[in-house]
Amino acid sequence: MSRIGKKPVNLPKGVSVKISADNVVSVKGPLGELSQKVDPDIAINLEGDSVVLTRPTDQKRHRSMHGLYRALINNMVIGVSTGWELQQELVGVGYKAEAKGQVLELSLGFSHDIHVLLPSEVKVEAKTERRGNPTITLRSIDKQLIGVVAAKIRSLRKPEPYKGKGIKFVGEVLRRKAGKSASA
Numbered sequence: 001m002s003r004i005g006k007k008p009v010n011l012p013k014g015v016s017v018k019i020s021a022d023n024v025v026s027v028k029g030p031l032g033e034l035s036q037k038v039d040p041d042i043a044i045n046l047e048g049d050s051v052v053l054t055r056p057t058d059q060k061r062h063r064s065m066h067g068l069y070r071a072l073i074n075n076m077v078i079g080v081s082t083g084w085e086l087q088q089e090l091v092g093v094g095y096k097a098e099a100k101g102q103v104l105e106l107s108l109g110f111s112h113d114i115h116v117l118l119p120s121e122v123k124v125e126a127k128t129e130r131r132g133n134p135t136i137t138l139r140s141i142d143k144q145l146i147g148v149v150a151a152k153i154r155s156l157r158k159p160e161p162y163k164g165k166g167i168k169f170v171g172e173v174l175r176r177k178a179g180k181s182a183s184a
Contacts, residue, residue: 005066008050009074012081017051017073019044025051025073029080032141036076038069051077079141086150089133092157092165097126097134104136108157108167116156122149135170 011017015029025044026035038044042065043054053070055062078084090097096107104116104124118124121140128134136153140146150169159166161177168174 003067005053005055005063005070007070008047008052009070009077011049011051011077015077015081017046017077019046025076027073027076027080029077029141031080031083034076034080034142036069036072038073039065042066042069044069044073075143079143083139083141084143084146086138086146087170088136088138088150088153088167089170090136090157090167091133091159095134095157095165096128097136099124099126099136104153106153106156109165114156116153118149119145121145136167 012029015027018026018028020026023038023040023042023044024035025038026033041056041062043056045052045054051073053066053073055066090106090108092109094107094109098105102118102120102122102124104118104126106114106116108114118138121142122145123139125137125139126134127137138146138150140149154167154169157166159168159172159174161175162179164174164176
């Protein structure tokens, strides 16, 4: 049994859910509106201030979709009520980040600066504190989109295993390798 799929999605104050005939779930809240098409086999019911998903059988396909769509709807509810935030830090000498509207300008040790154009749904903020690594903060109501954008930024300079230089998520623990050992 899908334990995640059985849990109801509680709706906070100010969030409304609309389910259309062709199984499209629209979630509207104070921060915006998101919609998701749900497989026709999964039944969606609005019970008071919560959304309950049910599946027709215990087939593997139905079990997997049950938990998936419940998680996607829950992420949409959290997104339109509080929003999602991801923080990345640039580790390396001379690494810089500057946000100019929807363009993120990065200096990552290459011979040229890298300009990343972000989607309009993602808000970016870059700050550099004295004696600290530059930090990029991404905010959005769409968890999938913010994850894709963060992965794209990270792919520009992945953290290397010896010194840890590169773009990493705040709080991420990197596996470090030992360098060359001197032969005696």
